Amino acid sequence: MTDPVIELAGVTKDFGEDVVTHVLKGIDLRIEAGEFTALVGPSGSGKSTLLNLLGLLDRPTGGKLRVLGRDISALDDTELTELRGRSIGFVFQFHHLLPALTAVQNVLMPLAIARGRVTTEQREAAIEGLREVGLADRADERTMRLSGGQQQRVAIARALVGRPPLVLADEPTGNLDTATADEVFELLRGFNRRLKMAFLLVTHSPELAGRCDRIVTLVDGRIVEDRAIDH
Amino acid sequence: MPIAVFVALQFLREGKTASSLVVAAVGVGVTVIVFLSALIGGLQQSLIDKTLGAQAHIVVRPPEERARLLRIDDAPSGTIIASREQRPAQRVRSIVGWQRTMAELAQDPEVEVVTPVVAGPGFAVRGTASKSVNVLGIEPSSYVQVVAIDDRLIAGALPSSGAQAAIGSELAADLGIEVGDKLRLQAAGGRTELFTVSGVFQLGNREVDERWVLLTLRSGQTLLDLVGGVSSLELRVRGLFEAETTAVRLAAASGLVADSWMRTNDQLLTALRSQSASSLLIQVFVVLAVTIGIASVLVVSVVQKRREIGILRAMGMSRGRIVLVFMVQGGVLGMLGSIVGVALGIAVAMAFGSAVVDARGAPLFPITVELPLVLTAAGTAIATGLIAAVLPAIRAGRLDPAVAIRHD
Ligand SMILES: Nc1ncnc2c1ncn2[C@@H]1O[C@H](COP(=O)(O)OP(=O)(O)OP(=O)(O)O)[C@@H](O)[C@H]1O
Ligand SMILES: [Mg+2]
Numbered sequence: 001m002t003d004p005v006i007e008l009a010g011v012t013k014d015f016g017e018d019v020v021t022h023v024l025k026g027i028d029l030r031i032e033a034g035e036f037t038a039l040v041g042p043s044g045s046g047k048s049t050l051l052n053l054l055g056l057l058d059r060p061t062g063g064k065l066r067v068l069g070r071d072i073s074a075l076d077d078t079e080l081t082e083l084r085g086r087s088i089g090f091v092f093q094f095h096h097l098l099p100a101l102t103a104v105q106n107v108l109m110p111l112a113i114a115r116g117r118v119t120t121e122q123r124e125a126a127i128e129g130l131r132e133v134g135l136a137d138r139a140d141e142r143t144m145r146l147s148g149g150q151q152q153r154v155a156i157a158r159a160l161v162g163r164p165p166l167v168l169a170d171e172p173t174g175n176l177d178t179a180t181a182d183e184v185f186e187l188l189r190g191f192n193r194r195l196k197m198a199f200l201l202v203t204h205s206p207e208l209a210g211r212c213d214r215i216v217t218l219v220d221g222r223i224v225e226d227r228a229i230d231h
Numbered sequence: 232m233p234i235a236v237f238v239a240l241q242f243l244r245e246g247k248t249a250s251s252l253v254v255a256a257v258g259v260g261v262t263v264i265v266f267l268s269a270l271i272g273g274l275q276q277s278l279i280d281k282t283l284g285a286q287a288h289i290v291v292r293p294p295e296e297r298a299r300l301l302r303i304d305d306a307p308s309g310t311i312i313a314s315r316e317q318r319p320a321q322r323v324r325s326i327v328g329w330q331r332t333m334a335e336l337a338q339d340p341e342v343e344v345v346t347p348v349v350a351g352p353g354f355a356v357r358g359t360a361s362k363s364v365n366v367l368g369i370e371p372s373s374y375v376q377v378v379a380i381d382d383r384l385i386a387g388a389l390p391s392s393g394a395q396a397a398i399g400s401e402l403a404a405d406l407g408i409e410v411g412d413k414l415r416l417q418a419a420g421g422r423t424e425l426f427t428v429s430g431v432f433q434l435g436n437r438e439v440d441e442r443w444v445l446l447t448l449r450s451g452q453t454l455l456d457l458v459g460g461v462s463s464l465e466l467r468v469r470g471l472f473e474a475e476t477t478a479v480r481l482a483a484a485s486g487l488v489a490d491s492w493m494r495t496n497d498q499l500l501t502a503l504r505s506q507s508a509s510s511l512l513i514q515v516f517v518v519l520a521v522t523i524g525i526a527s528v529l530v531v532s533v534v535q536k537r538r539e540i541g542i543l544r545a546m547g548m549s550r551g552r553i554v555l556v557f558m559v560q561g562g563v564l565g566m567l568g569s570i571v572g573v574a575l576g577i578a579v580a581m582a583f584g585s586a587v588v589d590a591r592g593a594p595l596f597p598i599t600v601e602l603p604l605v606l607t608a609a610g611t612a613i614a615t616g617l618i619a620a621v622l623p624a625i626r627a628g629r630l631d632p633a634v635a636i637r638h639d
Contacts, residue, residue, distance in 0.1 A: 048637070057545060058633040078549060085547015096542045096636060100245040110546045118232045158546075 003069035005166050005198040006031040006054055011063035013049055023049045025221040026063065033165060034196040036189065038209035041218035047202045048170055050218065054200065055168045056084040068165065085114055089159030089197075091188075093171035097143040097151055097158075103130060104139040107158045114162065129157040133187060149180035153187065160191055167191075169201045173208065185211070235552050238543065239559035246532055253528045254567045257612055260521040261572020262579060264514050265600060265608045269580045271510045273598035275503050279471075282496055285439045287346075287377045287465035288474045291336065291481065292488045293326050323351040323419075325460025332485055333464055339484075341468045341477045346373040347461040349451040355398070355444060356415040357406045364402065365442045366416060368451015377467045380432055380445070386410045387430030393450045395429035399440035403431045416444060420456045518615055525564050525619035529557055533627045540627055541635025550628040557624035558617060565616020569609035576600060576608070 006029065013024040023046045031037055039047050052058040053065060056072060065072050068087055072080065089110075090096075097106050108126035112118045130136045133153040143151055152172060159167055169188065173181035185208050192199050201212065209215050210229065217225040243250045326332055329347060336345045349368040354361050371389040375381040380397075381389060387410035389397050396414060408414060410428050417423045426446070433440055452458050468477050478491035493500055533540070540553055577600045584598045 052633040055545065057636070058631070081544070081547055081549045084545070090542075090545050092636065096538065098241065098539055098542065100241050105241075109543075112234045112237065113543070113546050113548045113552075115234075117234055118237045 002033060003066075004030045004032050005035075005068060006200075007064075007066040008053075009064040011053065011060045011065055013046070013053060013058075014061045023221050024053075024060070027221075027223060029216065029223065029226075031166075031198055031200060033198055034192070035214060036192045036199045036212050037201065037214045037216060038212040039200055039202045039216050039218060040204070040206075040209050045218045046221045047218055051168050051170050051200070051202060054166075055088050055090060056080050085110065086162070087164050087166055089162065089164040089167040091152070091155050091159045091167065091169040091172045093174040097155055099142070099144040101143065102140045103135060103143055103146065103154045103157075106143055106154055107161050109158060110162045126157075126161060129161040130154070132160070132191075133157045149176055149184065152176065152180075152184050156184070156187055156191075160195075160197075163195065163197070165197050167197055167199045169199065171202050171204065174204065181205070181208070234548070235555035236559050239556045239563065242532065242536060242539075242556065243560055243563060246528075246535070249528050249531070250564065253524055253564050254571060256524045257521050257565060257568020257616070258571030258575060260517045261569050261608050261612050262575040263517050264611065265573055265576025265604060266579045266583070267510050267513060268604050268608070269576070269598050269600045270583070271506060272604070275506065277597060278499065278503065281435065282499060283378075283471075283492060284383070285378060285380075285434045285436045286492050286495070288468045288471065289466040289478045289481065289489055289491045291326070291332070291464040291466065291485065292462065292490070293324050294486070294488055323349070323455050323457055323462050325349075325457055325462060326464065326487060329461045329464060332487065335485065336464060336466065336481060339477070339481060341470060341473065342466055342481075343469055344373055344376040344467040346370055346377045346465050347448060348374070348463050348465050349448060349455055349457055349461050350463065351455040351457075352419045353444070353454070354417045355402065355406060356417060357408060357413075360406055362402060362405055363442070364416070364444045366418065366444050366446060366451060366454060368446045368448045368455070370448050371445075374465070377465050380434070383432045383434050384430050385433050387428070390426075390429050390445060390447050390450075393447050394425075394427055395447070396426035396450075397430035397432060397445040398428055399443045400431050400433035401437065401441040402444070403428070405441070414444075416446075416454060418454045418456065422454055422456060424450070424454055426450075518611060521568070521612070522615050522619040525561055525616050526623060528564070529561060529620055529623035530626070532560070533557065533623045533630075536627075537630060537635045540630050541632045544630070544632035545636060553630070554624040554628040557627050558620045561616040561618075561620025561624070562613055563616070565613040565619075566609070568616070569612035572612065573600075573605050573609060577605075 008027050008029045011024060011027040012022065015021045015023055027050065039050070041047050053060050054067070056067065059072070067083065070083065075083065098109070104123060104126045107129045108118065108122040111122040111125060115122070127136055127139050130139050133156055135150060135153055135157070138146060138150065143154055146154065172188065173184050176184060188199060188201070189211070191197065203209050212229060214226070214228050216223055333345050333347060336342055347370060351366055353364050353366040355364045371391070375389070385400060387397070396416070398414070403409065406414070408428055410430060412428050414426050414428055415423060416426060446454065452460060468474050470477070474491035475493040478489040478494070482489035543553065580598050580600050
């Protein structure tokens with residue numbers, strides 16, 4: 001058996017120094033390679049906070065967190081950054097593209113960051129990535145000139161161009177109309193089926209959550225339900 | 232292209248207005264530095280040239296004579312004697328054993344050229360006109376290496392034989408004589424000799440042009456009644472601004488009096504120094520203003536680009552690289568500003584050079600922008616950009632990626 005992609009045991013997260021808010025109150029969770037999981041819960045329950053911990057953007061206050069078999073409390077900032085760049089793709093609600101860059105420049109960014117420089121082969125790979133999301137013909141368009149759905153697809157191409165074993169998506173469809181949201185969801189699902197990377201997807205849509213393999217429900221910093229879905 | 236440079240250029244392009252404004256500001260700063268340095272440099276060079284055009288770096292003379300006090304040994308004790316020291320009229324006196332002194336001076340590593348001079352007062356007489364002059368007997372071949380008077384000849388040549396004399400242009404005009412005319416010189420001691428004018432020089436220094444008469448050393452010695460002697464040894468030294476130190480050392484070693492151009496032009500030097508100091512002060516303030524300008528633009532940029540920085544961090548860009556992105560921005564702003572500034576500085580200097588002219592339309596002083604100045608100004612601008620970027624860059628590097636990408 002291979003390591004789980006993510007393994008949390010009793011993970012807590014507090015914010016503030018004088019007035020401490022306990023946001024995550026002991027999370028136990030395993031996500032296996034290739035799993036397509038929905039993370040649901042009311043606003044303020046700590047979903048984004050949890051995603052930031054899994055994405056190595058922040059460190060837990062307590063508990064154990066292993067990502068791809070590595071105990072992250074043993075890693076320093078540089079190692080964390082390096083592991084993040086290599087293994088984790090992010091898709092956010094507000095796409096978070098670099099607005100002044102063209103679509104292809106945005107997509108090649110993770111490759112360029114990993115290499116330390118921008119090269120022409122990266123451009124080829126990035127155009128290929130845009131083809132996968134159906135936007136190869138808009139490669140040299142500045143992303144601010146694209147529609148919301150197109151921008152989100154560029155963001156997905158960017159998150160996946162390095163083929164990370166884990167993709168974290170925080171409300172990737174939250175800002176889109178139903179039809180576009182559906183397209184974007186199916187795009188992610190397709191990548192998951194073809195390339196077998198694990199996805200953890202925060203969504204407020206019960207309909208979309210129902211189309212995942214598994215639904216984890218977070219309420220007030222605790223997992224209250226964790227169930228597999230039979231399709 | 233290195234990723235930090237790529238991102239830095241993108242960020243600068245994104246904030247085009249702010250970038251252009253700050254480049255313009257740096258440009259104006261560099262213009263001031265280039266122009267001011269060129270102006271002060273040209274002004275000072277021309278003042279020094281003018282001063283040293285008619286003057287050796289160091290003049291070595293015999294020690295001054297002092298009056299001896301009368302001895303009053305037989306005065307009754309308790310008598311208070313009031314005495315007034317009267318300095319004797321300074322005669323033209325020779326340096327004792329000057330050939331040996333000259334050889335010794337030439338040994339000094341700072342000394343480039345030594346030339347013997349005999350100088351004294353006299354009168355130039357032509358017809359009924361008579362002018363008070365300063366007679367100098369020189370060895371033309373070495374003298375011109377100390378005082379480049381050969382460059383200032385407007386007619387003829389320096390005296391090459393004992394019967395020839397070169398005179399200043401004003402003197403020539405006053406007496407109405409030209410090259411080839413005869414001129415009678417009378418020394419203060421009473422001797423009179425007849426010379427042929429071989430050349431006329433013009434130094435632009437009234438005292439010199441009106442009063443100097445140059446003879447060969449031998450004729451000068453004869454006329455001034457100092458056969459075989461010289462009244463001074465004049466020196467050219469390597470370090471122009473070390474001349475005073477050198478003079479002090481030479482004086483101590485030879486037991487003679489050595490005056491450097493720096494001492495005789497004390498006021499000029501003080502003026503030059505305070506000019507340089509105030510120019511430096513202005514430049515320091517300009518650099519300070521430019522630094523603050525670049526820094527403030529970058530600080531704002533760090534705040535505006537918070538989210539982008541967060542995304543870059545999420546994509547695996549290290550803190551160090553983020554710092555680098557902002558350092559590069561500072562460096563690029565400085566570099567672009569220096570290009571604008573150097574171009575503008577040269578333009579302003581040239582415009583100034585052709586606007587500020589004397590009555591004849593010639594530039595009042597040479598104002599040239601030289602490569603070292605350009606490189607210094609450009610280097611200063613780039614260094615300024617980098618220094619200005621340090622704080623914003625560190626702030627950018629410290630941004631917590633989780634906080635930076637939160638959407639609230
Ligand atoms: N950096 C922070 N400092 C202080 N409090 C924070 C911080 N980040 C999150 N919180 C708090 O933690 C709680 C959970 O926030 P989080 O963003 O994780 O919720 P969420 O489940 O993603 O909500 P939503 O569905 O609205 O996105 C909130 O009360 C929020 O104010
Ligand atoms: Mg959230």
